[in-house]
Amino acid sequence: MPQLKRILETAIYVEALSPACAFYEDVMGLTSVKASDRLCAYDVNGNNILLVFLKGGTADGAVSGGGNEIPPHDATGRIHLAFEVTHDALQEWDRHLVAHGVEILSRTSWKRGGKSIYFRDPDGHLLELAASPGLWPGH
Incomplete structure (x- = not known):
């Protein structure tokens, strides 16, 4: 294939x-x-x-x-998009989003060591900034 x-x-x-x-x-x-x-x-x-x-x-x-x-x-309908960022950049992104008036819906730590923050765009699409590796096997 x-x-x-x-x-x-x-x-x-x-x-x-x-x-x-x-x-x-x-x-x-x-x-x-x-x-x-x-x-x-x-x-x-x-x-x-x-x-x-x-x-x-x-x-x-x-x-x-x-x-x-x-x-x-x-x-x-609303969809979900995940953007990959580095672990170091995730906290900076968190501050950046809050400074722009974006409500953080969730801050998540994953079992493999990855971390994510979730928020919505103006149309309600669920966006994720995901610090990897540590979210999915091999990612």
Whole structure:
């Protein structure tokens, strides 16, 4: 069987693009690689692209992608995303989020030695900053 290399893109869907994109840029520190009236795309440390779509903005008909068509897609409901950070950076992130008015929902220590903090983005998606190794076997 051919082998998968990694997850390249992760998509979330939001009610209002402007506050969501401001959150991911100003609070999470992500760099925008593309912005339009229905999408903000962010480079996540050269490892992944986070796609922030306006809900309904890609649901009706195919989406043009550089001369090609991408099938329609959309989603509802809140999802969970985990961003990996170092153990040293986790406490700094905690202070940074609180300073930006982000409510920390949980601070968790895992049996393998990893630690996580949980909070929500403006659309209620559950975000996790996970200090590893120590969360999953091999991670």
